Amino acid sequence: MSQSATAVVAHSKETFGFWLYLMTDCLVFATLFATFAVLRSATAGGVTGADIFSLPFVLTETMVLLASSFAVGMAVVAANANKRRPMLRWLAATGLLGAVFLGMELWEFTVLYQEGHIWTKSAFLSSYFGLVGTHGLHILTGLIWLAALMGHALKHDLSNRAKQRILYFSLFWHFLDVIWICIFTVVYLMGVV
Amino acid sequence: MNLLASILGDRMSWDYFWHGWVQFGGQAATIGGALAVVAGLTYFKKWGYIWREWLTSLDAKKIGVMYTVVAVVMLLRGFGDAVMMRLQQMLASGDSKGFLDAEHFQQVFTAHGTIMIFFVAMGLMFGLINLVLPLMLGARDVAFPLLNSISFYLYLAGFVLVNLSLVYGEFGAVGWLAYPPLSELQFSPGPGVDYWLWSIQIAGIGSTLSAINFIVTILRMRCKGMTLMRMPVFAWSIFATMILTLAAFPMLTGSLFMLSLDRMMGMHYFTSELGGNAMMYINLIWAWGHPEVYILVLPAFGIYSEVVATFARKKLFGYTSMVWALMAIALFSYLVWAHHFFTMGAGGNVNAFFGIMTMIIAIPTGVKVFNWLFTLYKGRIRFDAPMWWFVAFVTTFLIGGATGVMLAVPAIDFQVHNSLFLVAHFHNTIIGGVVFGYFAGLTYWFPKIFGFKLHERLGKLAASLWIAGFFMAFIPIYILGFLGATRRLEKFDPSYGWQPLFIASAIGTAVIGLAVATQLVQLGYSIWKRKQLQDKTGDPWNGRTLEWSVPSPAPEYNFARLPVVHSRDAWWHAKQGQANIYEGAYRDFELPKNTGTGVAIGIAATIFGFAAIWHLWWLCVVAVTMVVWVLVRRMMNEDTEVLVTAAQARKLDATRKAAA
Numbered sequence: 104m105s106q107s108a109t110a111v112v113a114h115s116k117e118t119f120g121f122w123l124y125l126m127t128d129c130l131v132f133a134t135l136f137a138t139f140a141v142l143r144s145a146t147a148g149g150v151t152g153a154d155i156f157s158l159p160f161v162l163t164e165t166m167v168l169l170a171s172s173f174a175v176g177m178a179v180v181a182a183n184a185n186k187r188r189p190m191l192r193w194l195a196a197t198g199l200l201g202a203v204f205l206g207m208e209l210w211e212f213t214v215l216y217q218e219g220h221i222w223t224k225s226a227f228l229s230s231y232f233g234l235v236g237t238h239g240l241h242i243l244t245g246l247i248w249l250a251a252l253m254g255h256a257l258k259h260d261l262s263n264r265a266k267q268r269i270l271y272f273s274l275f276w277h278f279l280d281v282i283w284i285c286i287f288t289v290v291y292l293m294g295v296v
Numbered sequence: 297m298n299l300l301a302s303i304l305g306d307r308m309s310w311d312y313f314w315h316g317w318v319q320f321g322g323q324a325a326t327i328g329g330a331l332a333v334v335a336g337l338t339y340f341k342k343w344g345y346i347w348r349e350w351l352t353s354l355d356a357k358k359i360g361v362m363y364t365v366v367a368v369v370m371l372l373r374g375f376g377d378a379v380m381m382r383l384q385q386m387l388a389s390g391d392s393k394g395f396l397d398a399e400h401f402q403q404v405f406t407a408h409g410t411i412m413i414f415f416v417a418m419g420l421m422f423g424l425i426n427l428v429l430p431l432m433l434g435a436r437d438v439a440f441p442l443l444n445s446i447s448f449y450l451y452l453a454g455f456v457l458v459n460l461s462l463v464y465g466e467f468g469a470v471g472w473l474a475y476p477p478l479s480e481l482q483f484s485p486g487p488g489v490d491y492w493l494w495s496i497q498i499a500g501i502g503s504t505l506s507a508i509n510f511i512v513t514i515l516r517m518r519c520k521g522m523t524l525m526r527m528p529v530f531a532w533s534i535f536a537t538m539i540l541t542l543a544a545f546p547m548l549t550g551s552l553f554m555l556s557l558d559r560m561m562g563m564h565y566f567t568s569e570l571g572g573n574a575m576m577y578i579n580l581i582w583a584w585g586h587p588e589v590y591i592l593v594l595p596a597f598g599i600y601s602e603v604v605a606t607f608a609r610k611k612l613f614g615y616t617s618m619v620w621a622l623m624a625i626a627l628f629s630y631l632v633w634a635h636h637f638f639t640m641g642a643g644g645n646v647n648a649f650f651g652i653m654t655m656i657i658a659i660p661t662g663v664k665v666f667n668w669l670f671t672l673y674k675g676r677i678r679f680d681a682p683m684w685w686f687v688a689f690v691t692t693f694l695i696g697g698a699t700g701v702m703l704a705v706p707a708i709d710f711q712v713h714n715s716l717f718l719v720a721h722f723h724n725t726i727i728g729g730v731v732f733g734y735f736a737g738l739t740y741w742f743p744k745i746f747g748f749k750l751h752e753r754l755g756k757l758a759a760s761l762w763i764a765g766f767f768m769a770f771i772p773i774y775i776l777g778f779l780g781a782t783r784r785l786e787k788f789d790p791s792y793g794w795q796p797l798f799i800a801s802a803i804g805t806a807v808i809g810l811a812v813a814t815q816l817v818q819l820g821y822s823i824w825k826r827k828q829l830q831d832k833t834g835d836p837w838n839g840r841t842l843e844w845s846v847p848s849p850a851p852e853y854n855f856a857r858l859p860v861v862h863s864r865d866a867w868w869h870a871k872q873g874q875a876n877i878y879e880g881a882y883r884d885f886e887l888p889k890n891t892g893t894g895v896a897i898g899i900a901a902t903i904f905g906f907a908a909i910w911h912l913w914w915l916c917v918v919a920v921t922m923v924v925w926v927l928v929r930r931m932m933n934e935d936t937e938v939l940v941t942a943a944q945a946r947k948l949d950a951t952r953k954a955a956a
Contacts, residue, residue, distance in 0.1 A: 116439050116516045123508040127546045134550025138565060138576055145571025147564075222563050226571030229563035233554060251928045268931070 114267055121271050125278050128241075132282050135234045136289060143294065145226035152231075152294025155220050157211075161291045164207045165283065171200035172280040175273045182266045190269070191256055197276065198249045201242055208239050231290065238286060241279050248272055305911040307487060312465045318395060322462040329369075352890040354441035355852050357745055359448050360426030364738070366455055367419025370411050373459070375812060377408035379805060382769070386802040388787040389795045401786035402469035403488065407458070409472025414496050415455055417592045417726070420734040422451070422506055424595065425534055428741050429510065431843035431850055432528050434519025434859040439512035441888040442930075447502040447509065449898025454499030457905045461491035465909070468492035471784065473581050474555070476566035476574045481559050487909050490559065494905035497552045500545050507541035510534060519842070521861040525619070528841045528864075529612060532619050533598025536626040537591050543630075544587035551580040560908070575640060582633040590629040592726065594622060596733025597664055600689060603682045603736050604668045606839050608675025611865055614667040621660035621667075628657040638706045639713050647706040654704035658697060665690065680837065681755030685736035688763045692728030696721060699774070714784075717777025720770045727766055735759070735815075743831040747849040751829065754818035761811035768804025772797040840868040845877060847952045853940065856949035857882055882942040882949070889936055896926045 143152065178193035212232070215221070222232040252268055259265065314320075337343050350358055380396065381404055388394035396404065426444070430437055438444050461467045466488040470479045479489045514535045518527065527535075554565040555577065564572040605612040612618065634642065634650040668690070677683070699721040703709050712718060735758075743749045776797050781788060788794055822829055835844040842859055843850065845867045859877040863869050870877045900922040907915035940948075 116512050119516065120440060120443075120508050120512045123511060123542060127504050127508070127542060130543065130546035131550045131553070134547050134580060135554070138550075138554060138580070141573060141576050142565070142571060145573065147570040222557075222561060224570070226564045226567075226573065229557070229565050229572075233557055233563065233565070237553075247924060251924075251931060255932065264934070 114263075117267065117271070121274060125274065128278070129282070132234075132237070132285075135230070135237060136285065139230040139234050139290065142226040142230040147225040147227075149225045149228070150220055151227070152290070155215060155218075156291050156295050158291060158295055160207070160211065161287060164204055164211075165287050167200050167207065168204045168280055168283050171197050171204065172277055174200060175276045179270055179273045182261060182269050185261055187256065187261050190261070191253060194249060194253050194256070194269075198246060198253070201246050201249070201276075205239060205242050205246070208235065208242075212236075234290065235286060238279065238282055241282075245272070245276055245279060248275070303912075303914070305913075307911045312487070315400075315466070318400065319462075326459050326462045348890065351895055352892050354437075354445050354888040354890065356426045356430050356438050356441070356444060357850060357852075359444055360423045360428075361745065363419050363423030363426060363448060363451065366452060367416050367423060370415040370419060370455065370458075372812070374408055374411040374416055375809070377404050377411070379809065380404050381408065382798075382802040382805040384786055385788070386795070386798045389798075390790040394786065396786055398786050399469055402471075402784070403467045405784055406468045406471055406474075406492065407461075410468075410492060410496065411458060412726075413472065413588070413592070414499055415451075415458065417730050417734075418499070418503060419451065420738075421537075421592065421595050422447070422503075424599070424734065424737050424741070425506075425510060427745055428843055429513065429531060429534055430517070431744070431846070431854055432531050432841050433514065433517055434522060434842050434855065434861065435513065435517040436854045436858070436885060437517075437888065438509050439517055440509050442891065442893060442936075443505055443509050445891070445894030446897050447506040449894045450502030450505070450901055451499045453898050453901040453905060454495040454502070456902050457491060457495035457498070457909070460906070461488070461495075465491060473578075473585060475581075476555065476558070476577050477568040477572075479555065479559075480567050481562070482567065490556075490909040493552055493556050493559070494908050497549065497556070498901050498905050500548050500552070503541055504545040504549065507538040507545065510538045511542060514538070519855075519859050519861060521866075525616070526861060526864045526866070528598075529601035529615065529618050529622075530595075530598035530841075532622055533594045533601070536622040537594045540587045540591050540594070540626050540629065544584045544591065547580055548584040548588075551577060551584065556908070560911075575637075578637055578640070579633070582636045583630070586633040586636065587626075587629045589722075589726070590625055593729045593733070594625065596689075596730050596737075597622070599733045599737035599740070600668060600686055601664075602841065603686050603740055604671050605865075606740075606837050607678045607680060607683045607686075608672050609678070609838065610671055610675040611840070611868075612667070613670040613673075614663075615864065617663055618667055621663045624660040625657060628653060628660070632657060635704060635709070638709045644706075651704050651706050651709075655701055658701055661697060665694070681750065681752050681759065682736045682740040682837075684756050684759040685732045685739065688759050689728055689732040689736070692732070692763065692766065693725060696724030696728050699724060712777055714782060715777040716773045716781045716783050719783050720773040720777055723770055723773075727770075732759075732762070735762075740837065741843070743836050743848050744834075744843055744850055745848075746826075747831055748822065748826040748829040749831055749836055751818050751822045751825065754814060754821060758811050758814040758818060761807055761814055765804050765807030765809075765811055768807055769801050770804070772801040772804070776801075835867075840865040842867055842877070845870065851948065851952060853885065853887055853945075853948075856945045856952070882945040884939060884941050885945065886937040886939055889938055891930070891936070893926055893930050897923060900926065 174193050174196040178190050178197060181187075181190035181193055220228060222229045249272060252265075252272055256265060256269075337346060350362060353359070381401070384394040384396045384401060426438070458467075466486055468474055468479065468484065468489040468491065470484060470489055470492070474489055474492055477483060514527075514531060554563075557563045558565050558567060558572075564570040566572050566574045566577040568574065601612055601618060631653045632650055634640070634646060635654045638647050638650070668686075699717075703712065703718065703721060739750055739755055776794055777783075779792070779794065781792075781794060831848040834847040836848070837844070842861070845859065846855060857878050857880065859866070860879065861877055862875045866875070866877050869875050900919045903922070904916055904919035907913070907919060
């Protein structure tokens with residue numbers, strides 16, 4: 104087997120393994136979603152989703168994250184075309200939009216906290232903060248990963264290895280986008296309707 | 297002083313060092329054991345050796361050996377817990393209270409269950425997979441060697457935390473699945489439940505990562521010609537098991553995560569107030585927990601399939617039905633979880649569904665038993681030690697399966713729910729199925745890894761003592777359960793007249809103790825007599841699968857030339873001269889370089905767990921930073937593999953063959 108053929112096999116193994124990892128993470132979220140579904144009406148006489156969610160705000164958040172997902176897609180396209188500079192710019196856009204999303208989420212949490220709607224008040228609020236917060240933690244992890252990838256790409260030429268890593272990151276980022284769409288639907292839309 | 301208080305948090309206190317003399321025994325044993333290892337390594341100047349050859353190695357076989365060693369240490373500790381429980385229940389009658397108070401007894405049975413499932417059975421399983429799976433598939437390594445090492449060190453971090461709870465703090469007093477609301481902060485305010493939570497949370501993440509690794513290994517690393525339906529049944533059983541692990545362990549992660557949020561942040565997922573729903577936890581934990589028991593037993597089924605075919609000197613009867621049975625069990629194991637709590641009150645229809653599903657799962661299991669028996673039929677059977685474990689298994693497991701079908705009937709379950717009958721049932725299946733299976737596997741593959749066999753007669757003696765001790769210990773437990781003895785109690789009213797049965801059970805436990813001692817003697821004696829027991833052929837049992845086609849001990853690279861197979865049992869056919877599995881030129885290949893990355897992540901995970909248990913939030917941040925730093929450093933490292941050229945491979949092969 105030639106050197107490049109070995110690389111292709113390694114790549115295909117890793118991509119497959121990374122997909123499997125995404126499935127396990129998906130199941131962690133499934134557990135949180137199932138629990139949220141059971142506990143969403145367990146408000147212990149306190150606030151319901153309709154009382155505290157602001158759909159326009161969350162919709163903006165969603166759009167920001169979708170735009171971020173688009174940006175990472177463009178970064179992968181640029182990487183595959185061996186265009187390092189454009190790739191870095193798209194990655195920077197991805198990170199910036201991701202950070203805005205995370206900032207908006209923290210802002211939402213802060214407002215809820217200040218109004219006294221905190222996670223210790225009811226099972227509904229616990230499961231809400233638990234589910235959305237776990238997604239937020241994943242976004243934070245992604246941002247740290249992205250910073251490491253960009254730091255590497257700033258100093259080195261684009262190797263095949265680096266391109267693969269960017270592909271895995273983009274899979275992760277799109278995955279978080281899909282999870283967020285579910286959160287938007289199940290938590291926010293169904294909570295308000 | 298204020299600074300110190302803010303560093304140490306609100307939870308740590310000197311009181312957690314002293315609980316009483318019985319607990320002091322545990323502390324002394326743990327610290328003594330750790331010190332003995334450190335002193336031994338220092339005295340014999342083996343630190344460099346152990347670091348270079350073992351701790352940083354990415355060779356799956358060495359990782360497998362490390363898993364097995366840790367699991368055996370835990371087996372001894374878990375067995376110690378069992379002995380304490382049997383002694384306590386034997387002694388506590390009438391005025392005698394025994395030597396364990398209720399709280400301590402509860403910690404002991406919690407630790408026993410947690411250790412035996414997560415650190416013994418899982419450890420032996422991952423150990424055996426690492427030892428033989430790549431060899432069986434004709435692969436040089438697993439798909440992701442570094443990830444494999446990280447999985448092991450996460451398991452080791454869990455091991456360290458479980459044992460640390462003996463030294464500083466306490467363990468959960470809540471049973472091995474820590475049902476809320478008992479396991480919530482309100483009723484269990486101490487660090488015990490947190491020790492339980494974080495030790496299995498960390499080890500469990502390691503299991504998930506291993507599942508990814510082995511699934512990719514099986515689907516992408518098989519040698520040329522090995523189609524899925526030509527894989528040895530052991531490999532199939534691992535495939536089924538790893539699919540279960542992949543799909544079940546994330547649910548454990550999620551459930552434990554929510555319970556820890558309840559405990560750390562005052563949330564109300566599973567509390568008994570403000571809308572919390574404890575039954576949600578119990579559903580979730582069993583949606584993981586039931587597949588988990590099949591995760592433990594399916595690899596054992598795979599081991600028996602290899603052992604029976606080899607020692608009957610026949611091909612396995614009903615290969616295809618074996619594969620289908622494995623996959624059917626894997627599927628059904630997700631559809632039975634509610635049989636663990638028929639008494640929840642879900643209603644007759646729900647209970648009927650789960651009861652019937654539970655009975656159906658006995659059918660593919662029965663298929664497997666009949667296939668093994670038909671393989672033996674008209675075989676030229678050799679009764680070496682692994683076969684003794686198989687015979688012990690078939691007889692024992694059959695009874696365990698039958699009592700399981702009894703428990704699957706909701707009406708019966710209502711009578712014996714939470715009684716010692718249940719305890720006897722699952723020990724019957726787990727000892728008879730899982731433990732005997734792993735002992736068979738370790739005996740069978742030991743020469744492949746170490747180059748010499750385990751002493752035969754001592755092995756047979758151990759198997760005999762185990763089976764005698766098992767029945768003496770657990771038949772009385774079955775009877776007690778029928779009489780109405782509730783599980784998890786440290787003391788029963790003497791007017792029931794149960795003490796003789798508890799005494800009988802304790803005597804059985806002593807016989808098991810003799811069996812375990814025999815196994816330790818067997819290991820020591822075999823090492824001493826390793827010259828006489830040496831396996832010079834690489835194929836001591838006249839085996840059928842690829843691992844027996846390479847010299848013993850198997851070289852680091854497994855195969856100098858990758859095999860090409862044309863049938864099931866390819867090595868058997870090659871020995872008959874029907875096909876050649878090694879042909880063509882030698883080729884270059886790469887081996888992973890040693891790395892301390894796994895060790896560093898394990899240390900960081902241990903620190904994180906410890907910090908989370910004792911509410912040292914700053915230390916959690918330090919540990920997470922450490923993980924990020926280690927991973928980024930690893931990412932920057934481009935030099936992770938060594939090349940072995942074709943000429944070197946040919947030379948290595950020739951030296952090996954000359955030595956044999």
